Amino acid sequence: MAGKSKDRQELTEQPLDFEVRVVPVALAGDRELLASLFEPLGYTVLSPDTTDGAMVIDLRLKAKLRLADILNHLYVLIPVMDNFKHYFIAQEEIDKLLAKGEGWLADHPARELITRRALKHRRSLANMALARLEEAVVTEEDETEDDKAEREKPEEKLEKPMRLHDIRLDTVADVLRQRNVKSVLDLGCGEGKLISRLIKERGLDQIVGVDPSVRTLEAAHRKLRLHQAGDAMSERVKLQMGSLTYGDRRWKGFDAATLVEVIEHIEPHRLSALVMSLFADARPKLIVITTPNREYNVLFETMKENQLRHPDHRFEWTRAEFENWASNVADDNGYAVEFTPLGPVDETHGGPSQMATFVLEDGK
Numbered sequence: 001m002a003g004k005s006k007d008r009q010e011l012t013e014q015p016l017d018f019e020v021r022v023v024p025v026a027l028a029g030d031r032e033l034l035a036s037l038f039e040p041l042g043y044t045v046l047s048p049d050t051t052d053g054a055m056v057i058d059l060r061l062k063a064k065l066r067l068a069d070i071l072n073h074l075y076v077l078i079p080v081m082d083n084f085k086h087y088f089i090a091q092e093e094i095d096k097l098l099a100k101g102e103g104w105l106a107d108h109p110a111r112e113l114i115t116r117r118a119l120k121h122r123r124s125l126a127n128m129a130l131a132r133l134e135e136a137v138v139t140e141e142d143e144t145e146d147d148k149a150e151r152e153k154p155e156e157k158l159e160k161p162m163r164l165h166d167i168r169l170d171t172v173a174d175v176l177r178q179r180n181v182k183s184v185l186d187l188g189c190g191e192g193k194l195i196s197r198l199i200k201e202r203g204l205d206q207i208v209g210v211d212p213s214v215r216t217l218e219a220a221h222r223k224l225r226l227h228q229a230g231d232a233m234s235e236r237v238k239l240q241m242g243s244l245t246y247g248d249r250r251w252k253g254f255d256a257a258t259l260v261e262v263i264e265h266i267e268p269h270r271l272s273a274l275v276m277s278l279f280a281d282a283r284p285k286l287i288v289i290t291t292p293n294r295e296y297n298v299l300f301e302t303m304k305e306n307q308l309r310h311p312d313h314r315f316e317w318t319r320a321e322f323e324n325w326a327s328n329v330a331d332d333n334g335y336a337v338e339f340t341p342l343g344p345v346d347e348t349h350g351g352p353s354q355m356a357t358f359v360l361e362d363g364k
Contacts (some may be wrong), residue, residue: 001075001100003068018070019046020061027057028083034059036110037077041065072100080117089120091249094129095241102214106133131273132212132243159309164343164352165193165261168290171342172258173197175357176204179286181255185210187244187278188262192220199224199237208254210242217241245273251282259289261353264313271325279333279358287335287358289326290342292316296352319350326356334361 005012020043027033031049038045038061046060059081063070076097079085097118098105105111111133112126119125159165172194176184182205186194189209198207211217217239221227226237242248244259244266251257257278266274278287294316297303308316317325323339330337335358341351 001068001071003066012066012068015064015066017064018062018067020059020063020070020074022059022074022078024056025059025078026082026084027055027059028081033081037080037114038073040109041069041073041104069104073104075100076105076114076118080114083117085118085120089122089125091125091128093119094125094132097129098132098241099214101133128243128246131246132241159352162343162352167343168260168353168355169194169197171340171355172260172288172290173201175288176256176258176286177201179256181286182206183254183256184208185251185254185257185282185284187257187259188265189220189239190216192224192239194258194260195220195237196224199233205236206254207237208250209237209239210244210248210251211239212241212243214241245270245277247277247281251278251284254282254284256286256288257282257284258287261290261292263289264291264310264316267314275329275333279329279335283333283360285360288355289358290353290355291322293322293341293350293352293354294318295349296346299346299349299352319354322354322356326358330358335359336361 003012031045031047034045034047041063042065043061043063046062047057097115101108101114105114108114112130115129115133116126119129176198180203182203184198184204184207186198186207186209189195189211192209195207195209198204209217209220211220220239224237226234226239229237240250242250244262263271263274278284292309292313295318297307297309297316300309303309319339326337326339329335337356337358340355340357342353342355343351345351
């Protein structure tokens with residue numbers, strides 16, 4: 001299912017002609033249901049026609065796919081066909097569903113039906129899963145390396161000469177160090193660039209990275225060499241798949257939370273959900289958020305008017321817009337907030353990036 005082979009990795013990556021038979025399989029539906037589940041994934045359904053209602057069938061499929069993909073499809077879709085799971089469904093089931101659905105479920109035309117059946121029609125869990133699938137569409141990493149490089153070039157080219165990304169990460173790490181935090185939640189951790197700095201900090205007992213993309217977390221796991229880590233490091237550093245706009249009980253109890261160049265990747269109308277889950281529910285003592293300063297964009301010679309720095313950005317705020325949003329969030333949730341420019345500061349346009357540091361006020 002992982003698509004890994006010690007001796008024949010090239011075969012695991014190659015689509016092959018398969019005929020699949022699983023018998024017996026419970027089906028709460030008819031052949032149209034089978035077609036709606038499997039045909040969008042490239043299968044030809046060979047099972048004979050059925051009548052409506054729950055029954056047991058001989059599932060037969062034909063496809064040219066990677067074996068790992070077929071196994072992951074079956075892992076998710078057999079319980080969906082049955083429309084029943086014989087054990088208690090909790091929030092952890094969302095992680096299992098999205099892990100096995102990585103790369104295909106977010107784009108499946110029947111994703112809502114699949115999600116609701118897979119989560120036993122528990123509305124709150126299904127809504128959380130669907131929200132995370134929406135995020136996966138935005139942060140999807142199925143593209144080729146050339147496509148990915150092309151997509152990332154604009155921001156990299158703009159910011160690399162001033163080492164802006166390093167400045168952001170180093171500044172956030174300094175803030176955490178100065179506040180003597182013991183535990184950090186890095187939301188939208190990506191491939192773990194901030195975490196790689198925090199690992200070196202003595203006194204940081206717990207570091208947890210959260211991201212909606214399984215593949216990004218796998219890349220972070222490799223880059224941080226967590227597979228080589230001992231028990232102590234495995235307890236200290238953890239990576240979790242999760243949505244940034246739905247509350248998660250695992251976020252509670254942290255001294256600090258960081259969102260480094262994350263909020264601009266979220267649709268503006270969904271920022272209130274992030275505020276609710278982080279500021280109102282999790283309530284860490286310290287929250288650090290960085291985001292681009294749109295005013296500075298005119299100083300980048302290659303940028304066109306009204307262009308955003310990255311194709312995935314949903315917005316970019318001016319200093320006044322960011323400060324207004326952050327001040328309102330702080331006032332509504334019992335935090336004090338300070339603002340810091342990041343990178344070389346222009347007298348008229350400010351710094352290329354901006355940082356808000358929220359501190360939970362005593363007794364709030």
